[in-house]
Amino acid sequence: MTDTQTVPAAPPTPMTPIKVRLGDLGIAPENLRFKEPADDGVPQLAETILAAGVVIPPIVRPGRKGEQRFMALDGRRRRFGLLLLAERGDLTDDYEVDCLLAETKAQQVAGIMLPATEHAPVHIADVITAIGTLRKTKLDTGAIAAALGYAELEIKRLEALAAVHPNVLKALRHGKLTLKQVRLFARIGDKKQQAEIAQTALDGYFQDYQLRAVVEHDRATVEDDRFTLVGMDRYLAAGGRVASDLFGEYPDFLLDPEVLQGAWRERVQPIVDHLKAEGLAVYVAREAGYGAPDVFFRLAHVWERDLDEVRKTALADARYAVTQLE
Helix, strand or coil: CCCCCCCCCCCCCCCEEEEEEHHHEEECCCCCCCCCCCCCCHHHHHHHHHHHCCCCCCEEEECCCCCCCEEECCCHHHHHHHHHHHHHCCCCCCCEEEEEECCCHHHHHHHHHCCHHHHCCCCHHHHHHHHHHHHHCCCCHHHHHHHHCCCHHHHHHHHHHHCCCHHHHHHHHCCCCCHHHHHHHHCCCCHHHHHHHHHHHHHCCCCHHHHHHHHHCCCEECCCHHHHHHCHHHHHHCCCCEECCCCCCCCCEECCHHHHHHHHHHHHHHHHHHHHHCCCCCCCCCCCCCCCCCCCCCCCCCCHHHCCHHHHHHHHHHHHHHHHHC
């Protein structure tokens, strides 16, 4: 009997990051779009590069006889944008472009054939940072969306993330936070608090529920049980304001919880008056720690499974009535 051994394939050799002088950067004839001229979107791309730099490094190979020192296997439009900036005087031929050097034949074939999203994935943290930089240059949302290939709504959402503390994006880039968690950070107005919580993620002892507790603490939404009784018309008439969640992950926020509480008290007052007329003492409170006064008792919690058939039927009928009213 002969033993067989599986020899693992050698891992691919990574391309080498280098800096290439703009004046030494040409377009390789094997580039799949070598003969295509600059399109109408290049001027906008140039503005993006001027504001945020080249986000995805072009892949280059060493130049051959009669060619420039380095030849781009991909990155044709990025080079057009850089050349346009040089023509305008915003850059010189000595401007250094971050590139990836494909030295082996396998690397060069990969540089020609693989789309940018495969051979040079851009971390979402870098996109968020770039959007923040672009916004500072006064580019509008439509221009940024066109330059980066995102929908305008997505640009607005990512722009909100660009305002978080740098520690948050650092933790995202290192895989310590998810994008959904970064969206929670964006809802915290205190940058110092953002930094402290993000540091726990970088240190390896972050707890998601703690972040959600900070965001959701004392925040009222249209799903609040009081709002069911008050309704939108009464809330707005009392001066309450409403805001929608930019990320579409939470129900609409009620920005004036004290207005909601006041409107709710007005709605329950007739019930209180009626119960008092029947000789009952009524106490109303919102605080989670509220306890029944001396000699009074809280209503006991009842497990539905412990009810007899008559009470189960009555409960089902009551729920149906509530559904009809809603």
